[in-house]
Every structure is written in structure tokens, then in C-alpha cells.
Amino acid sequence: MTAADQLIVTAPATDRVNLLGLTRQQLETFFIDLGEKRFRAQQVMKWIHHRGVTDFAEMTDLSQPLRVRLTEIAEITPPSIAEQHDSQDGTRKWAIAVEGGSLVEAVLIPEGDRATLCVSSQVGCSLDCTFCSTGKQGFQRDLTAAEIIGQVWLAINSYDAWQSGKGRVVTNVVMMGMGEPLLNFDNVVAAMSLMCDDLAYGLSKRKVTLSTSGVVPNLDRLAEWADVSLAVSLHAPNDALRNQIVPINRKYPIQRLLASAKAYLDAQSDKKRVVTIEYTLLAGINDSVELAQELAQLLKDYPCKINLIPFNDFPNSGYERPSGNAVSRFWQVLTDAGFVVTVRTTRGDDIDAACGQLVGEVVDRTRRAERHRAGRSDHSLLESGR
Numbered sequence: 001m002t003a004a005d006q007l008i009v010t011a012p013a014t015d016r017v018n019l020l021g022l023t024r025q026q027l028e029t030f031f032i033d034l035g036e037k038r039f040r041a042q043q044v045m046k047w048i049h050h051r052g053v054t055d056f057a058e059m060t061d062l063s064q065p066l067r068v069r070l071t072e073i074a075e076i077t078p079p080s081i082a083e084q085h086d087s088q089d090g091t092r093k094w095a096i097a098v099e100g101g102s103l104v105e106a107v108l109i110p111e112g113d114r115a116t117l118c119v120s121s122q123v124g125c126s127l128d129c130t131f132c133s134t135g136k137q138g139f140q141r142d143l144t145a146a147e148i149i150g151q152v153w154l155a156i157n158s159y160d161a162w163q164s165g166k167g168r169v170v171t172n173v174v175m176m177g178m179g180e181p182l183l184n185f186d187n188v189v190a191a192m193s194l195m196c197d198d199l200a201y202g203l204s205k206r207k208v209t210l211s212t213s214g215v216v217p218n219l220d221r222l223a224e225w226a227d228v229s230l231a232v233s234l235h236a237p238n239d240a241l242r243n244q245i246v247p248i249n250r251k252y253p254i255q256r257l258l259a260s261a262k263a264y265l266d267a268q269s270d271k272k273r274v275v276t277i278e279y280t281l282l283a284g285i286n287d288s289v290e291l292a293q294e295l296a297q298l299l300k301d302y303p304c305k306i307n308l309i310p311f312n313d314f315p316n317s318g319y320e321r322p323s324g325n326a327v328s329r330f331w332q333v334l335t336d337a338g339f340v341v342t343v344r345t346t347r348g349d350d351i352d353a354a355c356g357q358l359v360g361e362v363v364d365r366t367r368r369a370e371r372h373r374a375g376r377s378d379h380s381l382l383e384s385g386r
């Protein structure tokens with residue numbers, strides 16, 4: 001039973017259930033429990049996810065008494081946009097306000113006929129990878145399934161592109177925003193199910209990617225629940241180095257992680273799939289030719305492609321972006337060893353591209369405003385060394 005199933009079963013009658021985050025099966029159960037036919041779920045899903053409708057009164061293929069009843073017991077409430085930034089290169093980034101006043105990020109990156117939405121799964125993150133802006137904010141809470149799928153809903157809504165014939169606003173989704181998706185398992189699985197459901201966003205399972213830093217026990221059980229594409233945030237070719245920059249490695253070392261990811265692939269019916277290995281290049285830390293050779297050795301015969309990500313700097317990160325030459329050398333070693341290697345081009349540089357950076361800045365700005373109201377300037381804080 002997933003978290004959302006429990007919500008239906010245990011929610012008091014007076015609580016409104018947010019239908020936005022319910023999977024097809026959960027919504028069918030909801031309507032059957034109401035004494036309605038199963039197909040009501042399909043009608044309502046189309047209204048929510050195909051047409052962007054959040055008001056039951058507009059759902060004209062439902063009977064009037066059902067619309068009234070739904071208004072009493074349910075709601076369709078997406079999170080709201082706190083800030084939206086458009087980059088000159090077409091990238092659009094949002095700081096999204098979720099219940100309780102916290103913020104998460106989503107970013108849409110158009111590229112040719114593709115548009116990839118990077119989605120958050122948690123408010124902050126507990127894993128504390130040392131190069132990550134989100135990790136520095138600490139963990140607050142898991143996002144609900146409605147808040148996760150709501151990021152897809154908001155992205156489409158922000159272009160006013162419901163059935164507009166403008167083509168698809170979102171063609172690919174990567175669960176690679178704030179948070180570790182496998183630490184919010186039920187809600188992430190429910191949201192990914194909606195991403196792939198024809199009655200919702202209808203994305204191919206290959207075009208939805210879950211990226212993990214290595215929560216191995218949950219990766220071990222992922223294949224029972226989902227068959228989306230998988231990315232592993234590796235960032236180092238040996239445990240000694242990975243222990244330093246991805247602390248969860250101390251619990252689940254590289255060989256265990258790679259074995260778990262391989263088992264996930266082996267459970268898929270599509271045997272052509274590979275794991276995407278994400279490797280953030282940090283100048284002077286993990287970008288040497290020797291480490292590239294060690295990575296090539298580690299991944300020899302492993303079904304993968306490699307995505308190199310030159311570090312996106314943010315204030316007080318403690319790391320630097322590698323030079324173009326260092327990136328090229330690293331790429332060359334892996335390419336010569338026969339790997340398919342891509343280098344992520346920097347997008348949205350003018351709108352704070354590093355994950356978690358926009359939220360960090362909005363929070364800082366809010367705190368500055370609060371301090372200002374309290375009669376205390378930033379300057380005095382700087383002088384006091386805080």
C-alpha cells in the first residue's frame with residue numbers, strides 16, 4: 001500500500017483529498033468508495049492532467065450532484081509558483097511554494113524538439129553531498145505525490161499549453177532536482193506512474209529518469225514498482241574519494257550500488273537499456289586523467305553511458321568548475337575506452353543554474369528582508385562574520 005492509498009483509507013470524511021496526486025488505480029478506488037463507477041476516474045484524470053482544470057464545476061461530463069459532492073470532499077490543488085525566471089537560452093526555472101511555506105525548484109530545459117523537466121522530490125535533502133547546494137540546506141520534508149506531479153502540471157500551465165496544439169511542453173522528466181527520490185519512495189513512484197499514464201502525461205518510460213545517489217535498499221525494490229530509466233550519481237571511481245563527496249557511500253559502497261543498479265536493469269523487459277552514470281567534475285578533486293582511467297576500469301563491461309557534468313559553482317561551495325581542457329581530457333580517456341560519453345552543457349547560467357541555488361537565494365532574500373524589517377542590516381552581519 002502506498003502513502004496515497006493510506007490517505008484515502010485513513011483521511012477523515014471532512015478532509016479534502018487532493019486528487020492531483022492520485023494514480024489511476026487510487027482514483028478508481030476513490031470513486032468506487034464513493035459508490036461511483038470506475039470510469040469516473042478516467043474522466044477526472046483527463047480534466048486534471050490533459051486540460052489543466054482544477055474546478056470540479058467545469059467538469060461537464062460529471063453529473064451535477066457528483067460535482068457538488070467532489071467539491072465537499074476533494075480538491076485539485078497544485079503547488080504555487082513563488083518565482084519564475086526565464087533564461088536567454090530558453091531555460092525556465094521556478095521556485096515553487098509548497099504547503100508549510102517551503103520552496104523547491106523545478107527547471108525546464110528545451111533542446112531541439114525535446115524539453116526536459118527536472119523535478120524535485122524533497123524539500124532540502126539529508127544526504128549532504130559536499131558539492132550540492134540543496135544538501136547544504138538540510139532536510140525539511142518529503143514532497144507529496146501531488147507536489148511532485150504538480151511540478152509537471154505547473155510547467156505546462158505556465159505556458160498555457162493545455163491541449164493548445166503548441167506541441168508538448170514537457171517531453172522528458174528527470175527526478176534530479178532537490179532531494180533524493182528513493183528516500184521518498186511511495187510518493188515518487190506514484191508521481192512517476194502519473195507521468196507515464198496515458199490519462200495523465202503519457203510519457204514513455206524511457207523518457208522518465210530517476211536519479212539516485214545510492215539508497216541501495218530502495219533501489220533493490222524499485223523494479224517491483226517502476227520501470228523508468230535509471231541514473232546513478234557516482235562522481236568518483238573509488239570508495240575513498242566517493243566517501244568524501246557522497247557520504248551515503250560509506251553505508252552503501254560503489255560495488256554494492258553498481259550491482260543493485262545492474263539488477264534493476266536486468267529486471268526490465270527492455271534489454272537495451274543502460275544505466276546513466278552521472279559524474280560531476282570538480283576541479284582538482286575528481287577530474288584528473290588518472291581518475292578517468294580508474295573510472296574506465298571500474299565501468300568496463302558495465303551497461304552504461306556516462307554523463308559528465310562540469311560543476312556549477314554557487315556561493316561558498318568550496319569547489320571550482322574545471323577548465324575546458326580538463327573536461328576534454330577526462331572525456332577523451334573515457335571515449336577512447338569505448339564509452340558513450342556526453343558532457344552536460346551549461347544551461348540557464350543567467351538564472352542560477354546550480355540545483356538548489358535559486359531556492360537558497362530566495363530564502364536568503366526573505367531572511368534579509370526580515371532582518372531589514374527588524375532594523376538589522378546585512379552589512380552588520382557581514383562585519384560580525386556570520
Ligand code: SF4
Nearest residue numbers: 125128129132135179
Ligand atoms: S546531490 Fe542529490 S542526494 Fe546529494 S545532497 Fe544534493 S539533492 Fe541530496
